Amino acid sequence: MKVTLDLALLRDAVAWTGRAVASRPVSPVLSGMLLEAEGDKLRLSAYDYQISAQCDITAQVAEPGRALLPARLLVEVCKSLPRKAVELSLSEAEMIVRCGTAEFGLLTMPVDDYPKLPAPPNPSAVVSGALLQQVAGQVTAAASKDTTLPMLCVVRFDIEGENVWAAATDRYRIAGRTFAWSTIPPQGKKAAPPAFMMVPAAELESTVKGYGSGQAEIGWNDKLVSISGAGRLTTIRMLGEDYIDYRARLKLDYQTWAQVDGASLIAAVKRIGLVAEKSTAVRLSFSDGQVLVEAGGGGLGRATESVEADVSGPPVTVGFQPSFLLDGLVGVDTPRVRLGMNQPAKPVMVTEDADHPEYRYLVMALRLG
Structure with missing residues (x-):
């Protein structure tokens, strides 16, 4: 096996294919990445019985062949190479990797022991x-x-x-x-x-x-x-x-709805969350024209910040674990975010600003003391 190819292509393909290599493989051979050269392409494969990955990239194949290399080491070697063309050549039990004046000799693994990848569905x-x-x-x-x-x-x-x-x-x-x-x-x-x-x-x-x-x-x-x-x-x-x-849980029947600028609310929750202890919530109080974000009052101090909001329905105060709320807010891809609420201890709906939102995020509210 002997191939020459672009470093950027190889580096990207090796990194992506390497995602399918388990950190603790059930068999030592599954820690390897399979390289197969034929025609005008190099195919890289990885498999751990849960997930398989194959990536084909263009290459100049002087000698076709196949080899199994330690995947983690191959990923790191490709990261370290200078920005020049790469040559891979198999010599008995060693894969020679040449790039500029850098040369690595990677010991191969028993390629015949590598399992066959599953056939994909149509x-x-x-x-x-x-x-x-x-x-x-x-x-x-x-x-x-x-x-x-x-x-x-x-x-x-x-x-x-x-x-x-x-x-x-x-x-x-x-x-x-x-x-x-x-x-x-x-x-x-x-x-x-x-x-x-x-x-x-x-x-x-x-x-x-x-x-x-x-x-x-x-x-x-x-x-x-x-x-x-x-x-x-x-x-x-x-x-x-x-x-x-x-x-059934993602319906939009809520008594109170608030529309607020998503970026402003995300920034406020991140700032106020700095003083929220693990056992306490970030509290959001929705009333006419604003949402008041509060946290703290314990050993770390306290913080408050208000954000403009269009609120329809009864005023309501809800509490959240900050990271859970932020996960929902960042998933919204419209500038303004809508939040639907019923009662303080009931789940809250986060959606994009649309009558029929494609994205819906229901998050459990924490009970406020």
Whole structure:
């Protein structure tokens, strides 16, 4: 195997593919990244039984071949190389990496022991990569990080033709987003895929970062989700189908609504949150013409700040854990944010400034003393 290629292409491909390498692989061979050179391309692959990643990049292939290299070391080596063309050449059990006057000899791993990657489902829909990235960014923040509760560590996609709901929850908040994609007619007489996907949130968030430009094709069956586009292919193993009825909880029936500039409210919550202790809340009081943001009064001190707001309905004061509220506010992509409230201890709805918002974030309010 002998190839020459652009450093920027290699560096980007190695970094993206390396996301699929587990930090604690179940088998030593899964700590490797597979390189396969043929024709005019170099393919990089990684797999950990939960997620697989393949990335094809253009290369001058003098000698085709394949090799398995330690993934983490390869990522770091590519980061360190000077900005020049890179040559990779396999010499017995060593991969020679030359770039300018720098040369590395990386010991290879047993390539024949590397497992076969799963076959991806046929594509069933196509969507803008930028939109997919935006949706994932809006909802994954609400997914649980507690891996002992795997069914809360997912993003649920409910599919109704070209209309899709995406949602995540950790029991303390729910983030939901509607969007549209274009369907792809099924090939042959294959059975229609399930009308939902349960995708692990961490894997989804890291994966979609590679599809920010162009279109992404989505495929799914009862076991796997696939995302492909721009020379990249990812498969992610799905979890089961049990999930809460989140759409019933994301309705917009609230007594009090407030419209406020999102950037101003985010800045105020961040500032006032500096004096909020772990066991206390940031309090937001909504009344005519303003929202008063308050925190503290304990061992760290206190702080207040008012932000202009259009408030309709009875005045109400609610308390939040600052990070939970901020996760919802930053997900709004309109300049003004809408907040819907009923009573001080009831959940609060955060949406974009629209009559039929695509993004909805329901966050549990803390009981105020």
